[in-house]
Amino acid sequence: MxxxxxxxxxxxxxxxxxxxxxxxxxxxxxxxxxxxxxxxxxxxxxxxxxxxxxxxxxxxxxxxxxxxxxxxxxxxxxxxxxxxxxxxxxxxxxxxxxxxxxxxxxxxxxxxxxxxATDLIVDGKWLMCHDCQNDCVVMDSDGAIEIEGKINWWLGGKCRSCKTLHIICQSCGAKVMMKMNDSWKCNCNFEWTNKEDYYEFKVIEENGIEDYQNPNQMKIDFN
Known part of the structure; x- marks a missing residue:
């Protein structure tokens, strides 16, 4: 803040x-x-x-x-x-x-x-960042994708200060905090990579990596 x-x-x-x-x-x-x-x-x-x-x-x-x-x-x-x-x-x-x-x-x-203080003035505040503890995570990203007839969806947001990415995969219930440029794969083979102003999203399949990134849906903007 x-x-x-x-x-x-x-x-x-x-x-x-x-x-x-x-x-x-x-x-x-x-x-x-x-x-x-x-x-x-x-x-x-x-x-x-x-x-x-x-x-x-x-x-x-x-x-x-x-x-x-x-x-x-x-x-x-x-x-x-x-x-x-x-x-x-x-x-x-x-x-x-x-x-x-x-x-x-x-x-x-x-x-x-x-x-x-952030409760009073920050729209979309999700929680205080567990990483830096100096600012809040704003919930400003969610998405869903259909894979083999099943809907997988997630929630995400970044700390306004240290840019740590917080992700909750609603499909398997896994949660993670990722620093800049870190990657993480949840239990249902979703993979995220934390970038400066957005995060990349992929689905890991048995025969390789298929990129399901949707820039309009996935990008996180910070002011």
Whole structure:
């Protein structure tokens, strides 16, 4: 998952959570001193009596825990745009000193995992990739072919990040994960080969290999 997608997922999360007010995503607000535009991941405004409450929400996709420096940066940003409250949403967690520093300032933390984030914004998400665990597999390929009067069909999808191919042969129930350029044959003699933007499909027969590839059906496109 790209950090821009994680930012979008955090915005979608708060759009779903907020029952009042307005949630804005990826906007700029003038700095209270310099007037220069400051980028804001998510901005939530809602009325409370005669007042308008303004909450700054910052998305941080990290491989390690947030620390005090992260808290200091967001608190400074919140002050510069006159936010009443700040929230950090992260896929990881935070250090104990970061929490101690944040508590007196009223800054909150929220964990939104990569799995949860992809649920919010990725159409066709199948599962999180068991190989890289950094992104999801999108189910965007299926097919069927008649062989000797029997219908054989399968489901497939690739990890958006590492391009590992996940295949389920519905005919024999076999499942596999294949890295780039790997090949695999299931129990009913179907053979797949994982390529960059598609996978090749063949049927192994007793008298040789007969190619049943259908490019229109088999190709997997990635953006």
């Amino acid at each position: 790209k950090w821009q997608e994680y930012q979008e997922a955090v915005g979608v999360l708060y759009e779903q959570m907020s029952e009042m007010g307005e949630v804005k995503k990826n906007i700029t607000i003038p700095d209270r001193i310099t007037g220069q535009p400051r980028q804001i991941d998510v901005w939530w405004e809602f009325p409370a009596g005669n007042h308008l409450i303004k909450i700054l929400i910052d998305a941080k996709m990290r491989t390690s825990k947030l620390d005090v420096k992260d808290v200091e940066e967001i608190l400074a940003l919140a002050k510069s745009v006159k936010a009443d409250k700040a929230i950090i949403v992260t896929n990881n967690e935070w250090t104990a000193p970061a929490e101690v520093f944040a508590n007196p300032e009223g800054l909150d933390f929220l964990v939104l995992t990569i799995d949860e």
